Amino acid sequence: MIDRQRRVQSPLGSRIPLASLIQTLAVAEYLNFRHAADAMGVSQSSVSARVKTLEEDLGILLFERHARGVRLTEAGRHFVERVAAGIDQLDHAVRTAGMVARGEHGRLRIGVHALIPGGFLVNLLNRYREEYSGVETELVEESARKALMQVRSGELDAAFVMGTPEPPDCHSRRLWTEPLLVALPKRHRLVGRSAVTWTELAEETFLVRRGGTGPQVHDHIVLRLTGRGLTPSIQRFDVGRSALLSMVGQSFGITIVGAAASVLPTAGVVFASISDEPEPLTFSVVWSPYNQSQTLRHLLDLATRMGRAAKP
Incomplete structure (x- = not known):
């Protein structure tokens, strides 16, 4: 009883061969069995048999046959439109899946x-x-x-x-x-020097971000100065990199950055290298x-x- 109900409730689509649907679409396009068969490179009898079997399975006449070819019935037109949309979606799914597998999508x-x-x-x-x-x-x-x-x-x-x-x-x-640089206010006492040292920066107030590379910058400053027996003054802010550099330009303090950051146009900020920094970032x-x-x-x-x- 359960199997019978399942068969009644299940759509026929799960049992219809894809080839039957594709050949039916070809017949609908050419409105002629022979022309559709030639376009697909199969025999006319094969196409005719598949379409007939499909009509019998559906219990619906899809095409009206006449001497010069065929004509879609109203039910056939409705069926073909939706099958064509489904085939397009399937084709898109196959192509997209292939692109994803190749890393192109x-x-x-x-x-x-x-x-x-x-x-x-x-x-x-x-x-x-x-x-x-x-x-x-x-x-x-x-x-x-x-x-x-x-x-x-x-x-x-x-x-x-x-x-x-x-x-x-x-x-x-x-x-x-990237080389490590120090960002200084334009009027800072160290501006004009070809390079500065960590010891010369020890009395400064360092500005760092809470996010992004801020925590690593904080640890780097602590590592360099505590290794020299010095206790750095560090203030943290919930701001972006550009805002932090703007704060340097307004003399809130100084900060350290990778060389790439020196290309950012920030008013009132001058960058200098640190001569005793042992290695680049x-x-x-x-x-x-x-x-x-x-x-x-x-x-x-x-x-x-x-x-x-x-x-x-």
Whole structure:
């Protein structure tokens, strides 16, 4: 009884061969069995038999036969219109699935530390969008710690962070470096020097962000000055990078940035190198080994190629 009800309630579409539907569409287009068969490279008898079987299964006459060909019945026209729409959707689904599998379509969620015009990351993302225009990229600016948590949870496909993190449950790759600079107010006592030292900065008030690279900048300042037996004065603000540099220009304090940030037009700010900074800032990309997205693979490959090209 259950099987009988299931057969009655289930649509016939689940038992109709796709070839029968496609050949029926061809007949509807050419309104002639022979012409439809020639266009599809099959025999006329095969097309005729498939259409007849379909009509019998449906219990509906789709075509009215006459000497010169066929004509769609009203039921046949209704049926063909909806089957054609369904076939188009199926074709789109197949093509889209193939593009997703090849990394040519889909979505990529990326955590970034900052987006600076002319910087490595902006150039990377611009080139990626040019090469893979079918991929939608979503950018989220987060601290390195939060970004890593989101990579682990699958909320982000990859995160670009300052430093060289090596989390045991994620992969990471070093991509590019930037010299470390100090941002000073235009009227600061150290402006005009070719370079400054950490000791000369020890009495200054450092401004850092709470988000983005702020926590890492904070730790870097503490590491450099406490190593010299000095206690830095650091103030944190919930602002963006541009706003923080504007605060420097208004003499709220100073901050440190990667060299890429020095291209940002900020009134009243002068940048200087730090002569006793032992090494440039390193930036890396982090991703989960469980993420098998081809869109991610393309991004990592492109980032690696650009990173190699950027090395002196």
